[in-house]
Amino acid sequence: MSLAIKQILSQDRQAESRAYKKPFALSVHADDEKDKGSIDEHHVDYRLSLQNLTDTRSINQNLRNANDGVSMVQIADKALAQTDHALDEIRKIAKEQYQQNKNDPDKIMYWLKQVDNIAKETKFNQKTLLDGNFTDELYTVGSGVEQTVEVSLSSSSPAALGFGSSIEDVLTKLRDKGVSELLSTSDGPKPNIIDEAKESVSEIRATLPPLHERFTNAIKDLSLLADETHQAHSRINDPTDASQRTAQTRDTLLHESKISLQAQANQQPHIAMSLLE
Secondary structure, three states: OOHHHHHHHHHHHHHHHHHHHHHHHHHHHHHHHHHHHHHHHHHHHHHHHHHHHHHHHHHHHHHHHHHHHHHHHHHHHHHHHHHHHHHHHHHHHHHHHHHOOOOOHHHHHHHHHHHHHHHHHOEEOOEEOOOOOOOOEEEEOOOOHHHEEEEOOOOOOOOOOOOOOOHHHHHHHHHHHOOHHHHEEOOEEOOHHHHHHHHHHHHHHHOHHHHHHHHHHHHHHHHHHHHHHHHHHHHHHHHHHHHHHHHHHHHHHHHHHHHHHHHHHHHHHHHHHHHHO
16 A cells, blocks of 8 residues: 555544544533533432421421320310219219218219319320319420410319319318208309319310310311422422433433444544555
């Protein structure tokens, strides 16, 4: 082969090399720019995802608080219903004994002790509800101060309901003065003390429905917010996963294309040489 032909082939090979290297260099530079944009976008998505996770935890905690509030109200209401029933039994027995001119304190004391036990033993989350110590309890059901429910429950103990300073004090009065101590007033025989006790129980129970409504409304709002947060989380993460898979596929195709082009570039001089030989 003549020197002139070798020089021509050498020049063609260099031109081809420059032709192929230039697009590849531009492609690599463009990929770098895209990668920078992808990294920035990924950081934004990551921060949004972390904030979304924090919001989800806060919502779940507030939901637990609201559900605890509902449970607390239900337990207190059932306990007060039992207290009211015990007071009905006390009134029934007292009226019967008064009419029959009998005095059997033990029957009355049985139910009065039930009232006392309910006040002492009704608990929620290790806290006694009806002994007068369940006051200024806060249930956070949202991020703002106005989304905190404050709960205070009055005592339903015999002493708080007006029977006397203690169970022993009531028993002593019944033994000394009979059941008339529970029934007599200035207006004649009447279940005065018992009626007043029942009225006190009714007043405590009357505070529960508004609390129940506030907690149930909070649960509805938080459940809706939790659903919206979950949808937002999906919108953030699903497209990110899809774009990552697309980017991987694109990179694979580009890599294979580069290899193919380089192979073709390497083959062209050999083809030209075979034609000249």
